[in-house]
Amino acid sequence: MGRVLACRRDELPNGKMKYLQIDGNDILLANVDGAYYAVSDICNHAGANLHEGKINGKHITCPWHKAVWDVTNGELVQFPVRLRPLKVYKVIVDGDAVYVEV
Numbered sequence: 062m063g064r065v066l067a068c069r070r071d072e073l074p075n076g077k078m079k080y081l082q083i084d085g086n087d088i089l090l091a092n093v094d095g096a097y098y099a100v101s102d103i104c105n106h107a108g109a110n111l112h113e114g115k116i117n118g119k120h121i122t123c124p125w126h127k128a129v130w131d132v133t134n135g136e137l138v139q140f141p142v143r144l145r146p147l148k149v150y151k152v153i154v155d156g157d158a159v160y161v162e163v
């Protein structure tokens with residue numbers, strides 16, 4: 062599909078995350094220390110929406126069973142069982158605009 066405008070930089074301050082639905086994909090976009098990252102919003106454990114959880118630095122805690130994910134690379138950080146990584150989307154910052162490539 063290509064790049065889609067996700068937000069303007071000032072709409073997503075450091076330490077915040079935002080939910081996007083682009084072309085049927087549920088996507089979580091986060092600002093970690095001024096850098097933007099996008100991963101699947103759907104937890105690979107049982108399908109919770111991760112943007113309803115908590116963000117602490119680059120770590121997102123799932124609201125349901127507290128799996129901890131690294132939003133910068135989609136990898137699982139902490140959980141009793143192994144889960145496959147979250148899908149990662151490319152983010153492009155162009156001036157004041159933040160795009161996600163889907």
Ligand code: FES
Nearest residue numbers: 104106107123126
């Ligand atoms: S649904 Fe995310 S940890 Fe269970």
